[in-house]
Structure formats: structure tokens, C-alpha cells
Amino acid sequence: MDASPGNIAKSDISSFFSIANRVDQSRERLASAIIFPHPEMPKVSFTNSELRDVISYIMSLREKK
Structure with a gap:
């Protein structure tokens, strides 16, 4: 997959x-x-540290309600 700006995932x-x-x-x-x-x-x-970092990043994208 091309990670250049503007490239959209499938x-x-x-x-x-x-x-x-x-x-x-x-x-x-x-x-x-x-x-x-x-x-x-x-x-x-x-x-374990990498897993925590990936999860923290994804969860940081949650919309604040």
C-alpha cells in the first residue's frame, strides 16, 4: 500500500x-x-510496550463525547 499523503485505503x-x-x-x-x-x-x-503504544494511538482517535 502506498502511504503517500492523500492515498486512501481500500x-x-x-x-x-x-x-x-x-x-x-x-x-x-x-x-x-x-x-x-x-x-x-x-x-x-x-x-508489550509496542502493543500498548499502538492501542494508545488508536484509542486517542476516539471522538470526545
Whole structure:
């Protein structure tokens, strides 16, 4: 995927913003989805610190209500 500015992801892939703003989203749900991804996703290994950072970034995108 081209990460240049203005490039838009495929329409069938959720953005981090939409993932963060799911009604039932939580840090625990994100951790589970990252550690145990669906079959189409490649296996990625994160340290505990990296996992916390990724989850913190995604959750920072939640809209304030």
C-alpha cells in the first residue's frame, strides 16, 4: 500500500478512526484483535510496550463525547 499523503485505503478496510469509535471498543478488545488477528491478516509480533503504544494511538482517535 502506498502511504503517500492523500492515498486512501481500500473501502473494505476499517480505518483506525472507525475502529477507535466502535461503540463496544476497548483497549482489551483491541489487544485481542492484534494478538489474535483474523486469518487473512499476517502474523505480527509486538513487544508489550509496542502493543500498548499502538492501542494508545488508536484509542486517542476516539471522538470526545
